[in-house]
Amino acid sequence: MVKLDAKIPHGPIAEKWTNYKAHQNLVNPANKRKLDIIVVGTGLAGASAAASLGELGFNVKVFCIQDSPRRAHSIAAQGGINAAKNYPNDGDSIYRLFYDTVKGGDYRAREANVYRLAEVSNSIIDQCVAQGVPFAREYGGLLDNRSFGGAQVSRTFYARGQTGQQLLLGAYSALSKEVANGSVKLYTRSEMMDLVIIDGRARGVIMRDVISGKIERHAAHAVVLATGGYGNVFFLSTNAMASNGSAIWKAFRKGAFFGNPCFTQIHPTCIPVHGDYQSKLTLMSESLRNDGRIWVPKSPEDAEKIRKGQMKPTQLPEQARDYYLERRYPAFGNLVPRDVASRAAKERCDAGFGVGKTGLAVYLDFADAIKRLGKHVIEARYGNLFQMYEKINDENPYETPMMIYPAVHYTMGGIWVDYELQTTIPGLFAAGEANFSDHGANRLGASALMQGLSDGYFVLPYTMQNYLADQIGVARFKTEAPEFEQAEKETRDRIQKLLSVNGNHTVDSYHRKLGLIMWDNVGMGRNKAGLEKAIALIQELRADFWKNVKVTGTNDQVNPELEKALRVADFLELGELMARDALVREESCGGHFREEHQTPDGEALRNDKDFNFVSAWEYTGADKEPVLHKEPLVFEYIEVKQRNYK
């Protein structure tokens, strides 16, 4: 078995990153010009990495699937970004942010990476402010903070309900600056089809221009994947329509290990599903839980009446309501971490207390907050979210409580990376949601933006130099190499195969079926029988897909059906790996809840003796079972405890 080396630097945790930077190899300015880097993806991680690497003097090529880098799905993050600035003087520190993140992740993240994340968090805020990101401010002109789930301090910086947008536009403007300077070349509407490996190192990518269908080869000394998460394997998720797992899946098939594929975050505050034609789910920011109180009726009879429309929620008296989060978790109340809040909602709805037409919804009520603070305060804090809710549901949340239900939101799992964010393929790096690091089994709110920007602005520009330092003698690669030839051929064959099936089911119909299998069996609650069933069902569905899918059009034109088919084909493999990983992990931790492993009062029961490791899966060939490698987790600076938000 391969031994995974996380390459954690020596020394006390607070000095590891400083020591690393002090002793790492660097590339001198003259040599930087001779080195090419490919960055796939222009979200927070990709755009910030490409801009920063371009500034350093490397030749960067950056690719995005949308028509502009600004449309990457980081843009949709609403709530905020964490940093250990301690501006509110409420006792925050780098250690506390580190501690909260490891604890929030249910002790399944690598200490050294998380500590570094907390350490650079402050620089991120400085950087973004310098770029002109309009963070919310107090009347004194200084930055404002708010609190988020899983923390007892206010450390979240925000720009109304559009923090992700503003941070991404900051990174996009930095990227635009470098494109104008000529250090970064931008390719839009371009989707990664394959990774090219030469002599065991990542040396290029095969891209498809989605306008012309042209298959293009690009070579480089190193490749960064910043292609986001794979939540769309569930079909319905809060991810954008084009978000997909294909780039990291191609990397996996070329030898990069996949870390913790089963760790999926189900976000508690989303707008409930309303019809089977639905294409995606909409998130309502977690920040709403600062002021909103979550409840369901105390009696199933009342819930029934509300479901049938015989009673309005506002008519239900206070004593007939069950504020179940406040009841179960008095210390954190409505601000428990996401996994806990989601499971609690599912538990209530499964037990017959759910509301809404489908019974799959709970209330998020602002009546108390409006009474306490006044409508104008609530409007200033959440106005745009309330408006968004009203546009979708045709209900006024100032007057009647919002209805919410958990939905797939984020994948903590991803390509396995070491401390340098390098995958098991030398020269291939993964950043942001695409890698597995930092969040363990559950991500805290406002930490995704932090991680994306940390990786892109402050980690990769250092660690990649450490790798590239011994590449300065390597001449630019020619894309005529047989490895490129082969990869392009495989891509063309795959496209041809999809176009020639000519069956009678649409791509979406397969995606929907896969999503349902995943949601029912690999969703919020998982068990052995369900997971085994899911594996069998996915294999069946995959076989059926390749026999009966219908993909219209040709390759040499704009063909959204073909794009979807290529992605769904990969999801049909990725879903199975998720189920396998969930099956192996016989414990409950964070977003991974195995029904066989819970405390008597229904809380997640971790098993640190047997499962205190990162699962890193190795691809062994089509239709062969992948091999599991384990990276043991060592906790030196945090005492591992059962998470307790009571």
Added chain:
Amino acid sequence: MDLTLKIWRQASATAKGKFVNYKVQDISAEASFLEMLDLLNESLVQKGEEPVAFDHDCREGICGACSLYINGRPHGPDRGITTCQMHMRNFKHGETIVIEPWRAKPFPVIKDLMVDRSAFDEIMQAGGYVSVRTGGVPDANAIPISKRNADLAMDAAACIGCGACVAACKNASAMLFVSAKVSQFALLPQGKLEANERVRKMVARMDELGFGNCTNTYACEAECPKEISAANIARMNREFLVAKITAPKE
């Protein structure tokens, strides 16, 4: 509800396009406009026909990918939202809906309802940034900014780059888009240092790309899904005037 859709179909950038009528049936008022188009496309695929191509991604009104000129209005009849946020309850049973791509010289049609908006990226590259490098910046709280200016900057920065302003303007002018970025930075001390250069370069690029001129019709403000104010255009005019007057002799 049942609807007739009159949709612009154009096979490629160079092909000649035309309107084609489609009937859709049993559309739920709860469905979003794009979900209605998904249903149309699924039925087209099942019939072996080419689905209608349109840009979309986040489907929650923030990425700015979706466009569509619906019944004479960018992003359709409802105010302050994008096409993807618009629900079918805005339409009546039996109605005919005319769906067109954004029309502007700098936004050529790629296919059907998809247009190329890379002109916006080019304007951004001309100066839509503060020239700071990664690292070495002062502490975030070292520069206090009045809440009022921070709020105004945020109002302008809310732009999603969808191009509805250009689509709505009878002159296909991009002034609201450009002025939103110019304003955001002009209002903040970080952006002040390069303000003159920025406005000159961005306006020059905008003009070169072939956008029309602003005639202060304010259609852009009326149709902006983020309700960005045309006051930003005045601010840009002011910035431009100052930049021109105070520019050193070349």
Added chain:
Amino acid sequence: MGKTIHYASITKKIVMSLAGLFLTSFLVVHLTINLFVLFDPSREMFNQAAHFMATNPFIQTFQWVLFIGFILHMIFGVVLQIQNWMARPVRYEKKGSSELSYFSKFMIHTGVVVFIFLIIHFANFFVKAKLGEVESITYASGTYEDLGNLIILLFKDGAYVAFYVVAILLLGFHLDHGFQSAFQSLGLNHSRYTPFIKLIGTLFSVLITLGFVAIPLVIYFS
């Protein structure tokens, strides 16, 4: 005209707005003098004022400035309009109507009508006066060309009055958008003062229109 195209769009707008605002001063003076016809049946005041305008060296110089302003306003207006049409080579099937300043849509149309009106107006009054085709009249204060009488004669012609009234109405529409638009182009927009500017602009266009329209109507029907 080649150079005009190469000015930045905003420069052109600024020139347009400055010239436009400048031209409104001409309207105010012109209307004031015209109104003398109604208030003094002997036409002495009017003819005297007209004589002053035609002979005062300052006014005579200023008239060339005005002329240049007018030409600039026109050339830039036409250039802007042509560029605007070029910016949308393919029109919409279903026309939009989202404009918040309604008359903004018709600036070129109202502008062209006003221009044609001006040419006719010029031929009727200015040219005749310059060529000395106007009869003289003698008052106690002196002898002047009787331009007042020319006005009265022309405004007895129903067709001319109709054309005049329509042209002035269109000028009013042109002003209603133009006035506030000029401030916007110059960057003078403020949440506090802009509503006031818009109100002034509308009042101004209404007053100018009423004033100019009143003269032919009163003369025609009296």
